[in-house]
Amino acid sequence: MRAKFFTLIALIALTASVAMPHGDKKHVIGTLEKINADSIVVKTSDGKSVEVKLVASTIYVSHVGNEDKSAQLSNLTVGDRVVIHATPNGETLEANEIKFSSKSAQGAARPKR
Amino acid sequence: MSRSNVILAVVLVVAALAILAAASLLHNGLSSRATPTSFEAMLARNARHMAIPAQGRKQQNPVAASPDNLRDARLHFADHCAICHGNEGTGDTLIGKGLYPKPPDLRAAETQKLSDGELFWIIENGVRFTGMPAFGGNHGSQEDSWKLVRFIRHLPQLSNDERLEMERNNPKGPGDRTEENEEEDFLRGTPVQQKHESSHPH
Numbered sequence: 001m002r003a004k005f006f007t008l009i010a011l012i013a014l015t016a017s018v019a020m021p022h023g024d025k026k027h028v029i030g031t032l033e034k035i036n037a038d039s040i041v042v043k044t045s046d047g048k049s050v051e052v053k054l055v056a057s058t059i060y061v062s063h064v065g066n067e068d069k070s071a072q073l074s075n076l077t078v079g080d081r082v083v084i085h086a087t088p089n090g091e092t093l094e095a096n097e098i099k100f101s102s103k104s105a106q107g108a109a110r111p112k113r
Numbered sequence: 114m115s116r117s118n119v120i121l122a123v124v125l126v127v128a129a130l131a132i133l134a135a136a137s138l139l140h141n142g143l144s145s146r147a148t149p150t151s152f153e154a155m156l157a158r159n160a161r162h163m164a165i166p167a168q169g170r171k172q173q174n175p176v177a178a179s180p181d182n183l184r185d186a187r188l189h190f191a192d193h194c195a196i197c198h199g200n201e202g203t204g205d206t207l208i209g210k211g212l213y214p215k216p217p218d219l220r221a222a223e224t225q226k227l228s229d230g231e232l233f234w235i236i237e238n239g240v241r242f243t244g245m246p247a248f249g250g251n252h253g254s255q256e257d258s259w260k261l262v263r264f265i266r267h268l269p270q271l272s273n274d275e276r277l278e279m280e281r282n283n284p285k286g287p288g289d290r291t292e293e294n295e296e297e298d299f300l301r302g303t304p305v306q307q308k309h310e311s312s313h314p315h
Contacts, residue, residue: 027292029299059273063300068280070273083296101300 026093028052028084032100035076040098042082052086052093061099068099079103145213157214157243158223164241165234172230176259178266186264189257191279197244200279202268212244220269232262 030044039053054073062071076082080100086093149157176182191200197209202219209216217224224232236258237249248258285293 027296029296059276061273061277063297066297068277070277081300081302083300099296099300101302 025096026086026088028082028086028093030082032076032078032080032082035073035078040076040082040095042084050093052084052095052098053089055094058095059097061097063099063101071100076100077102145211147213149214154214161235161240162231165231169234170228170230172228172233174229174233174259174262176256176263178263182260182263183267186257186260187275187279188282190261190264191282192284193248194261195279195283200276200283201271202265208244214243216244219265224265225269229259229262229266232265233258236261 028042028050030042033043033049034041039051042050044050060071060073062069062075080102082098082100084095085097086095197216198204198219199206204216204218239245239247
């Protein structure tokens with residue numbers, strides 16, 4: 001009873017506290033330039049090299065034709081086209097999802113003339 | 114302690130809390146960008162617990178955890194719930210991050226330790242002063258809510274393929290579709306102009 005009373009009183013009285021900033025997600029699109037132990041480097045079409053950290057929760061998705069399939073880091077190869085959804089963490093970007101297509105798949109997926 | 118002293122103590126506590134609340138309001142306004150303190154979260158959990166009738170807490174899930182039921186719930190969740198909770202139930206979405214309080218991580222022990230009846234009650238009745246709406250009544254059948262309870266239990270084991278299926282069933286606006294098509298074109302090998310690093314609010 002006392003706990004209920006205290007909860008109700010405190011609920012009425014309490015309001016907002018310190019505002020916490022939150023960063024937007026970023027998309028990094030380009031060609032895979034380098035694979036390190038805990039990061040990858042992507043060359044974007046404007047010639048910039050962008051490093052993205054790999055974390056335990058990073059999800060790898062292979063895009064073949066019109067289908068997305070679950071994949072692993074070991075399936076990535078230099079030269080793959082990648083679309084990365086990442087979260088900024090200080091100065092670095094942490095990959096939430098890396099969607100990629102291999103060079104051979106890109107050729108196969110192109111419409112024939 | 115005399116009765117008048119008790120009343121005086123209660124009045125002083127209420128006055129102190131009111132001053133704290135007013136100071137907080139003046140300092141932070143009513144922005145929902147803030148994150149509730151752990152004390153506030155604890156109070157909210159207690160209040161929610163108190164609001165759920167004991168009868169409701171004890172309710173058993175009448176729906177089996179069959180693959181068909183789980184798939185129904187998964188697609189239902191992707192369509193109705195993921196906009197705030199995210200497909201994985203983390204709450205790490207544009208809308209989820211902007212709510213006060215933020216949606217809880219549905220995979221976390223704090224949610225998973227709720228009974229099936231409590232989860233069902235929350236889905237059906239919503240939670241006041243939060244972004245959680247009531248999905249009961251005319252919005253859907255109780256069976257759907259029980260299936261969602263099964264799915265919430267399954268969330269900690271959500272596979273990558275299940276998540277990808279959910280992504281295909283998430284509601285998307287024209288901007289999302291355009292962006293998705295552009296990304297798909299790029300992955301297919303279509304030459305694109307100036308595809309690089311970009312910010313997206315989700």
